[in-house]
Structures are given as structure tokens and as C-alpha cells.
Amino acid sequence: MLARxxxxYLLLMAAFATFLFCFVVDRYVKMRKATVLCLVVSVGCCIGMIAVGGLQFQHWSAEQMLVLYSFAWTGLTIGLLPYRKPYLEYREEQRRGIRRDGYEFPKWCPMVTVSSVIAAGLLGAVLVR
Structure with a gap:
């Protein structure tokens, strides 16, 4: 449906998903190098998804892969939201000079991230057809 x-429009969807992801990373990390790296990795992932989709047995079109990329990246961005509070606390500790050997995030944070990526990917796959 969306692939039509x-x-x-599909390129705008993918660009918006990439912008949203880079915006969230920039707000959390506050390092331009990390944001630029995320942008480069995102574009590489998008091009890689299009290439792999074309090599599949089903031959997914570039339009279908752009929709899947947009939904997966939006799901990843939503999944990063629970990390905000602990990450900002750790960054504040580092700014004050407090160093720890390791930082632990709540155990439910990775489950939220994986669940949101899977849910968004499945929704994208349903809306592609």
C-alpha cells in the first residue's frame, strides 16, 4: 500500500526517520561527531537494505525497502526513549568528574527497544503489501 x-514521498519518509533518529542521538549524546556518525551509518543501512532487498528471492523493490527502513528506524528511535533519563544522569556524573567502571541500564530498556523495532518492522511489512 505505502510502496505505491x-x-x-518515500525518500522524504526515509529522510524524516533518519533526521528523527539523529536528532534523538544529538539530544542524548551532545557530540556532533556521534551525530554525524549516526547519519552516515543510517544512510549506509538504507542503501544496504535496498541492495539486500533486490538480491532476495522475492525481489523487494527499492520502494518497499524504503518503507521498511522508515518504519524500522522510527521504531529504533522510539525504543531509545527509555534510555534518556539514565543516560543523562550518567553524563552528568561524568561532567562532575565521577567515573565508574561500568554503567548499567534498567533491564527492561533493551526489551522496549527490541519490541518497538520488531513492532514497527512488522507494521511496515504489513503496510508495504
């Missing part, structure tokens, strides 16, 4: 949209 014109290519410029």
Missing part, C-alpha cells in the same frame, strides 16, 4: 506512493 511516488518515490520522492
Amino acid at each position: 506512493l511516488p518515490l520522492p
Whole structure:
């Protein structure tokens, strides 16, 4: 369904998902190098998804892969939201000079991230057809 949209709209969807992800990373990390690295990795993942989709037995089109990329990246961004509070606390400790050997996030945070990526990916796969 969504894969029938014109290519410029799908590229805008993918660009918005990438922008949203980079924006969240920039707000959490506050390091331009990390944000630029996330942007480069995101574009590489998008191009990689399109290439792998074309090599599949089903031959997923570039339009379908752009929709899947947009939904997966949005799911990843939503999944990063629970990490905000602990990460900002750890960053504040580091700013004050308190160093720890390791930092632990709550055990439910990775489950939320994985669940949101899977849910968004499944929703994207349903909406592609």
C-alpha cells in the first residue's frame, strides 16, 4: 500500500526517520561527531537494505525497502526513549568528574527497544503489501 506512493514521498519518509533518529542521538549524546556518525551509518543501512532487498528471492523493490527502513528506524528511535533519563544522569556524573567502571541500564530498556523495532518492522511489512 505505502510502496505505491511516488518515490520522492518515500525518500522524504526515509529522510524524516533518519533526521528523527539523529536528532534523538544529538539530544542524548551532545557530540556532533556521534551525530554525524549516526547519519552516515543510517544512510549506509538504507542503501544496504535496498541492495539486500533486490538480491532476495522475492525481489523487494527499492520502494518497499524504503518503507521498511522508515518504519524500522522510527521504531529504533522510539525504543531509545527509555534510555534518556539514565543516560543523562550518567553524563552528568561524568561532567562532575565521577567515573565508574561500568554503567548499567534498567533491564527492561533493551526489551522496549527490541519490541518497538520488531513492532514497527512488522507494521511496515504489513503496510508495504
